[in-house]
Amino acid sequence: MHIGVLYSRIRRDEKLLLGALRERGHKVTKIDVREQRFSLDAPLEAVADVDVVLDRCLATSRSLYATRFLDAYGVPVINSAETAEICADKVKTSLALDGAGVPTPRTDVAFTTDAALESIERFDYPCVLKPVIGSWGRLMAKVESRSAAEAILEHKATLGHYKHKLFYVQEFVEKPGRDLRVMAADGVPIAGMARSSDHWLTNAAKGARTERFEIDDEARELVEKASAAVGGGLLGVDLMETGESYTVHEVNHTVEFKALDDAVEVDIPEQVVDWLETAVEERAGVTPA
Numbered sequence: 001m002h003i004g005v006l007y008s009r010i011r012r013d014e015k016l017l018l019g020a021l022r023e024r025g026h027k028v029t030k031i032d033v034r035e036q037r038f039s040l041d042a043p044l045e046a047v048a049d050v051d052v053v054l055d056r057c058l059a060t061s062r063s064l065y066a067t068r069f070l071d072a073y074g075v076p077v078i079n080s081a082e083t084a085e086i087c088a089d090k091v092k093t094s095l096a097l098d099g100a101g102v103p104t105p106r107t108d109v110a111f112t113t114d115a116a117l118e119s120i121e122r123f124d125y126p127c128v129l130k131p132v133i134g135s136w137g138r139l140m141a142k143v144e145s146r147s148a149a150e151a152i153l154e155h156k157a158t159l160g161h162y163k164h165k166l167f168y169v170q171e172f173v174e175k176p177g178r179d180l181r182v183m184a185a186d187g188v189p190i191a192g193m194a195r196s197s198d199h200w201l202t203n204a205a206k207g208a209r210t211e212r213f214e215i216d217d218e219a220r221e222l223v224e225k226a227s228a229a230v231g232g233g234l235l236g237v238d239l240m241e242t243g244e245s246y247t248v249h250e251v252n253h254t255v256e257f258k259a260l261d262d263a264v265e266v267d268i269p270e271q272v273v274d275w276l277e278t279a280v281e282e283r284a285g286v287t288p289a
């Protein structure tokens, strides 16, 4: 097959993926999103004869709009623009998960600092304030007192980008010093890892320790449901252990997998390419080369 890889920076993840694709004899066209102009009247030349474009853009805004254009040009794209739109936005993700019956932390969205403070007091301390758009644990706040809440809200309202004037307040989940990441392709787990840290943020990007996580039936079922809730594709589903079960707090649409690849025996890029071969067939009716 001929696969276009839309990127802005080739990280180790993209290197691994490009290597695996080429090893299988697939034709790869690298498309640097920074060099493209997306026009209404003429589709991108770079995608003229690709079977599918894999969106690996680092910046959410680029990912969101580039996938929309590819859609308009009739070029299959993984992940879809719809999936990107839900996953890139924590409010939309929460609504999608909850709507699909996937357990997810209790969450309020408020538009003013006063209303947000009411939510915070309702959840009680500690609770969590998250930017609606963002990743790698950036700009997340664990709120431990009313005075801290007032200060954080005032800072967000005064200094924040307009997306920070939307207050996403969440109950604090007493997870056991770790959270879980399951990478899944159309809802089928490829591999999972646990990310442990002494800090409440356990992102791999924050330096958490990672180890293989054995995916049990319950996690498997939640991953499948969470994937379907956001429209499927190649995803990183984040879960926390609650004691008796799991809660899903995030689904990532341009999922980084280098930490996972290091933590498990499974060859992640290999598995991704396996899945891509069938996914391309399904999505475009094209037989892979």
Ligand SMILES: Nc1ncnc2c1ncn2[C@@H]1O[C@H](COP(=O)(O)OP(=O)(O)O)[C@@H](O)[C@H]1O
Binding pocket: 105, 128, 130, 134, 135, 136, 137, 138, 140, 170, 171, 172, 173, 174, 175, 178, 179, 200, 201, 202, 203, 238, 249, 250
């Ligand atoms: N409600 C919560 N309670 C406790 N810890 C949380 C909660 N939400 C997130 N975390 C921790 O913060 C990390 C980052 O949160 P997440 O929602 O995944 O945002 P990001 O998009 O920045 O990765 C998670 O991996 C988890 O360790």
Ligand SMILES: [Mg+2]
Binding pocket: 136, 137, 203, 238, 250
């Ligand atoms: Mg996360």
